Amino acid sequence: MRRPPLGSVRLIHGDARKLNGIASGTVHLVVTSPPYPMIPQWDGLFRALGATDYPGMLRVLADAWAECQRVLVPGGILAVNIGDALRSADGEFRLWPNPAETFVSATRLGLVPLPYILWKKPTNRPNAFLGSGFLPPNAYVTLDCEYVLLFRKGKLRRFPTHDAARLASRFSREERDRWFSQVWTDIRGARQDSPRGRSAAFPPELAERLVRMFSVEGDTVLDPFAGTGTTLWAASRWGRDAIGVEWDRGAYGALEASALARGFTLSARARGPKGMKARVGRGVRSPRPRRA
Numbered sequence: 001m002r003r004p005p006l007g008s009v010r011l012i013h014g015d016a017r018k019l020n021g022i023a024s025g026t027v028h029l030v031v032t033s034p035p036y037p038m039i040p041q042w043d044g045l046f047r048a049l050g051a052t053d054y055p056g057m058l059r060v061l062a063d064a065w066a067e068c069q070r071v072l073v074p075g076g077i078l079a080v081n082i083g084d085a086l087r088s089a090d091g092e093f094r095l096w097p098n099p100a101e102t103f104v105s106a107t108r109l110g111l112v113p114l115p116y117i118l119w120k121k122p123t124n125r126p127n128a129f130l131g132s133g134f135l136p137p138n139a140y141v142t143l144d145c146e147y148v149l150l151f152r153k154g155k156l157r158r159f160p161t162h163d164a165a166r167l168a169s170r171f172s173r174e175e176r177d178r179w180f181s182q183v184w185t186d187i188r189g190a191r192q193d194s195p196r197g198r199s200a201a202f203p204p205e206l207a208e209r210l211v212r213m214f215s216v217e218g219d220t221v222l223d224p225f226a227g228t229g230t231t232l233w234a235a236s237r238w239g240r241d242a243i244g245v246e247w248d249r250g251a252y253g254a255l256e257a258s259a260l261a262r263g264f265t266l267s268a269r270a271r272g273p274k275g276m277k278a279r280v281g282r283g284v285r286s287p288r289p290r291r292a
């Protein structure tokens with residue numbers, strides 16, 4: 001298969017709610033997965049961002065979607081991987097509908113909602129049911145799907161006839177049939193180990209697929225919640241320039257490790273505490289990250 005030259009990668013230590021250093025209307029695609037509200041792993045981080053309850057956590061995400069909208073070009077796409085949470089509050093076990101809340105808040109901002117994807121994760125524990133076992137009615141359905149919500153900024157993006165970058169980015173009929181079906185069952189979970197513990201990384205295939213579905217070669221792809229940099233790797237690998245924003249200094253170890261493992265060349269500046277810049281040597285193939 002033909003592979004384009006690798007795209008550049010820029011890492012920014014910053015806050016997804018204020019994408020300083022990224023000009024308005026310069027990003028063609030956002031592929032991201034935020035910290036999920038009401039998942040205990042992210043409680044401390046939300047607290048540090050000033051959010052101590054569910055509405056506050058949702059506000060953090062809504063502010064980030066507003067910034068995504070600002071930096072997107074007209075017709076640019078926002079793809080958000082997010083899942084529901086299950087957790088007790090005030091003695092009551094319940095679902096916290098993160099995808100539904102995201103859908104509403106992004107739509108309220110004026111982003112155009114598009115048909116979404118349900119990513120059904122193969123589980124290692126098919127018999128892990130919650131609730132009252134074999135007795136009705138108090139057993140719970142297992143949450144084994146996450147969402148990839150899709151939004152567009154305004155009207156369709158337009159291209160000149162026979163646009164070379166767009167033609168070079170085409171996918172095959174088999175890829176189209178598989179990728180544009182609503183339920184994805186063919187993508188396994190990602191490795192979760194990282195220098196800061198559980199990384200919450202999504203699988204490389206997920207990022208690669210979204211990059212190829214919703215951008216063309218030479219575009220700029222942003223992940224405002226960069227984590228281990230999976231989106232950046234996927235974008236660069238498919239000839240898109242990538243920008244990643246990460247707030248947690250502790251995540252730099254993970255980012256740096258994964259960036260190096262993926263063949264990004266980090267400049268001296270990349271190791272500093274403020275602005276990280278990773279350059280991918282053009283023409284150098286970055287190795288594929290290992291899967292779970």
Ligand SMILES: C[S@@+](CC[C@H](N)C(=O)[O-])C[C@H]1O[C@@H](n2cnc3c(N)ncnc32)[C@H](O)[C@@H]1O
Nearest residue numbers: 015016200201202225227228229230246247248
């Ligand atoms: C679910 S993880 C993303 C994982 C990523 N998709 C990957 O494959 O590695 C969310 C990331 O967002 C970061 N984060 C949380 N709040 C942030 C904010 N306000 N600005 C930027 N990054 C933030 C967290 O530190 C975490 O690394």
